Amino acid sequence: MKCARDRLLVAVTLAGAAALGACASAPVHYYTLVAPAAEDTVAVGASMGPTIQFELLSSPVPAQVDQPQLIVREGAQRVGVLDAERWIAPLGDEVHAALAADLVRALPGQDVGKLIAGGKPVLRIQLDLRRFESAPGAYALIEAAWSLRLPTDAAGTPLTCTTTISERVGPGYDALVRGHQRALGRLAAEIAAVAQPYIAGQATHCR
Numbered sequence: 001m002k003c004a005r006d007r008l009l010v011a012v013t014l015a016g017a018a019a020l021g022a023c024a025s026a027p028v029h030y031y032t033l034v035a036p037a038a039e040d041t042v043a044v045g046a047s048m049g050p051t052i053q054f055e056l057l058s059s060p061v062p063a064q065v066d067q068p069q070l071i072v073r074e075g076a077q078r079v080g081v082l083d084a085e086r087w088i089a090p091l092g093d094e095v096h097a098a099l100a101a102d103l104v105r106a107l108p109g110q111d112v113g114k115l116i117a118g119g120k121p122v123l124r125i126q127l128d129l130r131r132f133e134s135a136p137g138a139y140a141l142i143e144a145a146w147s148l149r150l151p152t153d154a155a156g157t158p159l160t161c162t163t164t165i166s167e168r169v170g171p172g173y174d175a176l177v178r179g180h181q182r183a184l185g186r187l188a189a190e191i192a193a194v195a196q197p198y199i200a201g202q203a204t205h206c207r
Contacts, residue, residue, distance in 0.1 A: 028086055031086070031177045032088045032094060032098075033095060033180055035098065037101075051107075051110050053110050053122045054111060054123040055112060055123070056096060056100045056125050057125065057126045057127065058092060058095065058127050059126075059127060061095060062130065065134075066090075066091060066092065067091070069086050069087075070087070073134065073135040073138075091132070095127075098181065099188055102188030102189075103125070103188045103191065103192065106189050109123075121151070122150075123149075126146060127146050132180075135169075135176075136172065136173060137170065137171040137172075138168070138169065139169060140166070141164070141165070142183045143164040144163055145161070146162075146163065148191075148194065159198055161206035163187055163190050166183070167179040167180070190207050194207065
C-alpha cells in the first residue's frame with residue numbers, strides 16, 4: 001500500500017514539474033510603439049522654423065484593442081488575443097508617447113503638456129483614435145480624427161481632420177509593431193504639415 005502511495009506521489013510531482021516546465025518555455029515578449037530616438041519614423045519639420053510648443057490631448061483607444069495583449073486579426077471575423085505578446089504600457093499611453101515624440105521631430109516642437117509655456121502660443125492637438133488594426137504579415141492600420149486649436153482663439157472653431165494610414169508589414173510581431181510605429185510617424189507628419197501654417201495664421205486645409 002505504501003509503495004502505491006509513493007508511486008502516486010512521484011507521478012503527481014512529475015506532472016507538476018512538467019506543467020511548470022511548459023509554462024517556463026513560453027516567455028512573455030513586451031513591445032513599445034515609441035520608436036528608437038536614433039531612427040526617424042517621421043520626416044523632420046521641413047521648414048525648420050521656430051519651435052512650436054504644443055499639448056497633445058488624447059482620447060482612449062478603441063475598446064476592442066484596449067488590452068495588455070496584442071490583439072490581431074485572424075481572418076474576416078476572428079481576432080486573436082496574444083497572451084505572450086504584450087504592450088509594455090497601456091496602449092493609450094503608448095500611442096500618446098509615440099505620437100508626442102514624433103511630433104517633437106515633425107513640427108519641430110516641444111511637448112509642454114499642461115505646463116505654463118512662458119506666454120508663447122501653445123498648439124492644442126486633440127486626438128481621437130478610432131481604429132487600431134493589426135494583421136501580422138499583412139498590415140498595420142490606424143484611423144484617427146484630430147483637431148488643432150490655439151488658446152488665443154478659444155472661441156473659434158478648431159480645424160478638424162481625419163487620417164487613415166495603412167502600412168504593409170512582413171511576418172512576425174516585431175514587424176507588426178514597427179509598422180504601427182511608421183503609421184504613427186506618418187500621422188505626426190500629416191499633423192505637422194497642417195499645423196505649421198495654421199499656427200502662423202495662414203490658410204490651410206486637411207491633407
